[in-house]
Amino acid sequence: MVTNSELKKQPPKASSLKEKQREERTALILQAAYDVLVEKGYYEASMDEIAARVGISKGTLYLHFKSKEDLIFMLIEQETGKFLSLIDQIMTAESSVHDRLEHILLESYRSIQDGRQFLVALRAIGLNQGAIRDRIEEQVSIIGLMERLTRLFEEGKTRGEFDTAIPTTIMVSIFMRLMELYSNEQPEMNDLSPENLLKSVSQLFFHGLLKKS
Amino acid sequence: MVTNSELKKQPPKASSLKEKQREERTALILQAAYDVLVEKGYYEASMDEIAARVGISKGTLYLHFKSKEDLIFMLIEQETGKFLSLIDQIMTAESSVHDRLEHILLESYRSIQDGRQFLVALRAIGLNQGAIRDRIEEQVSIIGLMERLTRLFEEGKTRGEFDTAIPTTIMVSIFMRLMELYSNEQPEMNDLSPENLLKSVSQLFFHGLLKKS
Amino acid sequence: MVTNSELKKQPPKASSLKEKQREERTALILQAAYDVLVEKGYYEASMDEIAARVGISKGTLYLHFKSKEDLIFMLIEQETGKFLSLIDQIMTAESSVHDRLEHILLESYRSIQDGRQFLVALRAIGLNQGAIRDRIEEQVSIIGLMERLTRLFEEGKTRGEFDTAIPTTIMVSIFMRLMELYSNEQPEMNDLSPENLLKSVSQLFFHGLLKKS
Amino acid sequence: MVTNSELKKQPPKASSLKEKQREERTALILQAAYDVLVEKGYYEASMDEIAARVGISKGTLYLHFKSKEDLIFMLIEQETGKFLSLIDQIMTAESSVHDRLEHILLESYRSIQDGRQFLVALRAIGLNQGAIRDRIEEQVSIIGLMERLTRLFEEGKTRGEFDTAIPTTIMVSIFMRLMELYSNEQPEMNDLSPENLLKSVSQLFFHGLLKKS
DNA sequence: CATGAATGAGGCTTCATTCAT
DNA sequence: GATGAATGAAGCCTCATTCAT
Numbered sequence: 057m058v059t060n061s062e063l064k065k066q067p068p069k070a071s072s073l074k075e076k077q078r079e080e081r082t083a084l085i086l087q088a089a090y091d092v093l094v095e096k097g098y099y100e101a102s103m104d105e106i107a108a109r110v111g112i113s114k115g116t117l118y119l120h121f122k123s124k125e126d127l128i129f130m131l132i133e134q135e136t137g138k139f140l141s142l143i144d145q146i147m148t149a150e151s152s153v154h155d156r157l158e159h160i161l162l163e164s165y166r167s168i169q170d171g172r173q174f175l176v177a178l179r180a181i182g183l184n185q186g187a188i189r190d191r192i193e194e195q196v197s198i199i200g201l202m203e204r205l206t207r208l209f210e211e212g213k214t215r216g217e218f219d220t221a222i223p224t225t226i227m228v229s230i231f232m233r234l235m236e237l238y239s240n241e242q243p244e245m246n247d248l249s250p251e252n253l254l255k256s257v258s259q260l261f262f263h264g265l266l267k268k269s
Numbered sequence: 270m271v272t273n274s275e276l277k278k279q280p281p282k283a284s285s286l287k288e289k290q291r292e293e294r295t296a297l298i299l300q301a302a303y304d305v306l307v308e309k310g311y312y313e314a315s316m317d318e319i320a321a322r323v324g325i326s327k328g329t330l331y332l333h334f335k336s337k338e339d340l341i342f343m344l345i346e347q348e349t350g351k352f353l354s355l356i357d358q359i360m361t362a363e364s365s366v367h368d369r370l371e372h373i374l375l376e377s378y379r380s381i382q383d384g385r386q387f388l389v390a391l392r393a394i395g396l397n398q399g400a401i402r403d404r405i406e407e408q409v410s411i412i413g414l415m416e417r418l419t420r421l422f423e424e425g426k427t428r429g430e431f432d433t434a435i436p437t438t439i440m441v442s443i444f445m446r447l448m449e450l451y452s453n454e455q456p457e458m459n460d461l462s463p464e465n466l467l468k469s470v471s472q473l474f475f476h477g478l479l480k481k482s
Numbered sequence: 483m484v485t486n487s488e489l490k491k492q493p494p495k496a497s498s499l500k501e502k503q504r505e506e507r508t509a510l511i512l513q514a515a516y517d518v519l520v521e522k523g524y525y526e527a528s529m530d531e532i533a534a535r536v537g538i539s540k541g542t543l544y545l546h547f548k549s550k551e552d553l554i555f556m557l558i559e560q561e562t563g564k565f566l567s568l569i570d571q572i573m574t575a576e577s578s579v580h581d582r583l584e585h586i587l588l589e590s591y592r593s594i595q596d597g598r599q600f601l602v603a604l605r606a607i608g609l610n611q612g613a614i615r616d617r618i619e620e621q622v623s624i625i626g627l628m629e630r631l632t633r634l635f636e637e638g639k640t641r642g643e644f645d646t647a648i649p650t651t652i653m654v655s656i657f658m659r660l661m662e663l664y665s666n667e668q669p670e671m672n673d674l675s676p677e678n679l680l681k682s683v684s685q686l687f688f689h690g691l692l693k694k695s
Numbered sequence: 696m697v698t699n700s701e702l703k704k705q706p707p708k709a710s711s712l713k714e715k716q717r718e719e720r721t722a723l724i725l726q727a728a729y730d731v732l733v734e735k736g737y738y739e740a741s742m743d744e745i746a747a748r749v750g751i752s753k754g755t756l757y758l759h760f761k762s763k764e765d766l767i768f769m770l771i772e773q774e775t776g777k778f779l780s781l782i783d784q785i786m787t788a789e790s791s792v793h794d795r796l797e798h799i800l801l802e803s804y805r806s807i808q809d810g811r812q813f814l815v816a817l818r819a820i821g822l823n824q825g826a827i828r829d830r831i832e833e834q835v836s837i838i839g840l841m842e843r844l845t846r847l848f849e850e851g852k853t854r855g856e857f858d859t860a861i862p863t864t865i866m867v868s869i870f871m872r873l874m875e876l877y878s879n880e881q882p883e884m885n886d887l888s889p890e891n892l893l894k895s896v897s898q899l900f901f902h903g904l905l906k907k908s
Numbered sequence: 909c910a911t912g913a914a915t916g917a918g919g920c921t922t923c924a925t926t927c928a929t
Numbered sequence: 930g931a932t933g934a935a936t937g938a939a940g941c942c943t944c945a946t947t948c949a950t
Contacts (some may be wrong), residue, residue, distance in 0.1 A: 185310070
């Protein structure tokens with residue numbers, strides 16, 4: 057036990073302690089950045105405000121991130137990664153494509169509601185343009201999402217679930233818009249629970265708007 | 270009398286000429302601003318670049334618009350106004366709500382394709398956040414669009430065309446997302462003609478994704 | 483007479499006709515410039531506003547004056563010249579220095595009231611500083627005024643009218659401040675007529691503030 | 696106890712140190728601004744030059760003052776406040792009004808000589824006109840000065856010290872001009888010491904210019 | 909001559925980033 | 930490591946001046 061406790065004090069563990077603290081702080085920064093970003097958008101989100109919200113100095117931000125752009129990219133990457141893993145899990149389920157898509161929608165709404173969602177919120181944050189856009193497309197797996205969805209819809213067509221007359225591209229595009237429906241921009245929509253929203257959206261998306269005669 | 274009428278044209282012509290030139294210049298600026306805006310978004314669109322693209326000096330912009338914000342708002346207002354008029358025309362048609370909604374979608378895609386569309390592109394331009402958002406909501410009739418659509422969908426329900434189980438709010442939200450599908454952000458979508466895009470979107474929106482058994 | 487009338491049409495006279503018109507317009511501009519200057523001060527007086535107030539275009543101003551600075555200098559010079567002539571007349575009068583100084587004060591107040599006064603109003607217009615100041619001192623005879631006043635006060639001392647214990651410089655300085663008392667800045671002072679103001683100022687200046695026992 | 700008291704000084708010292716430096720810097724800026732202002736006047740005083748004169752960058756100015764206007768107003772307010780306090784002290788003295796007025800004049804000259812004077816120098820700085828003027832009148836106690844002086848002169852009349860035939864307004868106006876006599880604009884006047892200037896001015900103001908027979 | 913649209917230099921201000929303490 | 934004062938590039942805007950019509 058003495059050895060053990062001595063070992064704990066050793067550099068590797070000492071650094072892993074520091075590292076843990078560091079990572080915690082990084083997480084705090086990312087959360088604050090997320091909040092400001094959603095409230096103000098990329099261009100009106102200032103490093104000052106992010107730092108102030110975490111309760112640290114501006115300079116400290118730069119000990120964690122090389123630049124504002126970098127901070128944002130890390131943020132996006134992290135959330136994107138988590139979300140894509142989730143999607144991957146859902147995609148490999150045994151259920152129908154229909155069910156899996158509903159599941160994806162639901163998780164989208166939930167993640168937005170929890171304030172941990174980016175892949176789907178880029179447009180809402182003003183990152184879909186200008187110089188930023190290119191770096192986003194390069195470094196962030198929005199493409200990954202599109203690929204996965206494309207695969208899924210194709211599978212649906214192959215299985216005979218979906219109307220083959222509609223191009224997959226269009227299905228994917230519309231589906232992605234549906235994913236971001238529960239955005240932070242339309243407060244009136246946020247009164248619904250993710251589950252209730254899903255019900256209607258799903259009904260509309262799969263069965264159409266028209267009354268069945 | 271011919272002579273007389275020709276003479277009468279003189280004075281107005283004089284002022285007309287200058288005014289026409291002025292309006293043409295204004296239109297050129299608005300077009301350039303539109304282009305830059307769509308490419309770079311509001312915050313990265315600099316007055317310098319707009320001026321350069323028109324081929325005039327920065328100062329000249331301020332002979333036509335009293336500030337950057339003003340330029341943007343005029344741009345939005347102008348296009349918005351035209352588009353809302355169009356919607357109003359379509360809305361008063363005799364046809365089914367279904368047909369009228371298709372018509373609206375089609376006009377949306379056309380106007381986006383022509384580069385004269387804003388009501389529907391605000392999100393794509395980064396005006397849906399921060400300080401700007403409030404002024405937009407005050408001054409631009411995005412609300413007007415929502416009201417009109419709400420009315421239309423309610424009429425659809427009353428007429429028995431649409432599924433009354435789906436809340437109108439959700440119908441409207443989704444429809445608005447469909448309107449902006451043909452955005453300038455997704456080049457792959459723009460290979461389709463507005464008419465072809467409409468066909469698939471409409472099929473999906475009204476009849477659903479699922480294969481009819 | 484015919485000859486005379488023909489002569490009038492001749493170039494020299496023709497030009498003197500044009501010249502008359504030109505001078506009239508120049509006078510109009512100077513008057514407008516004076517008004518704006520007194521209202522807004524030199525730096526907030528814009529060429530635009532001066533032109534607008536005369537009812538001509540901005541470009542036309544430059545047909546009469548080479549620059550804004552020039553316009554101002556001409557204005558000052560003109561009014562200065564007139565005023566200095568007046569002073570010279572007064573100075574050569576036979577009366578006591580006391581009387582002549584009162585006369586000068588009275589004419590100062592009158593000229594300010596009429597809106598034709600500069601020599602005395604430079605400070606009130608913001609021309610007593612910066613780059614402008616040097617040119618003013620070079621080109622405008624504010625020095626001329628000081629010289630004249632100095633001469634007058636010295637004469638007063640020689641004649642035994644004034645207290646020789648007070649340095650002439652100080653007399654002159656104070657007297658110049660008294661001349662600009664009736665400025666456009668203190669509306670409460672302008673309720674008094676020039677004559678009434680003079681009475682009090684003169685009493686104070688010559689006899690002092692104290693109650694005679 | 697000594698130790699304790701020394702320890703107590705620690706934490707405050709830490710913040711005191713930075714704060715002191717900050718205040719020193721602020722004071723340096725205000726002094727530079729004062730100098731530029733007196734030399735160039737408000738409109739030709741550029742933030743660039745003020746910064747350059749302090750030896751800091753333009754951006755740093757904005758860490759201390761949020762705008763050019765603010766910088767100027769702070770400058771004026773600070774000096775104004777000090778000066779008005781001084782006046783208040785003098786006003787409550789037991790001596791004759793005559794003596795107190797002399798004292799005020801003397802302090803005016805001294806403060807101008809030291810380069811810490813504004814209440815009295817507004818005209819000399821070009822702040823007596825245009826848009827600025829209103830903010831000055833609102834925020835700066837030039838009115839406060841006039842009120843105090845008015846009170847003082849009325850007291851002088853009541854006490855039987857002053858000539859009641861001269862309106863108080865005029866007394867105040869003239870007195871204020873005398874206060875600014877020792878301005879930075881007339882170098883020839885500055886060769887006199889404040890005390891010597893006072894002697895002559897006072898003699899003239901109270902006893903008049905005329906030689907006593 | 910008269911016009912007024914166009915110019916461009918110059919001023920104010922913001923904010924991401926750096927660096928001495 | 931942490932701080933926050935300092936920097937300076939870059940953006941918006943004004944206005945005296947010019948020039949084609």
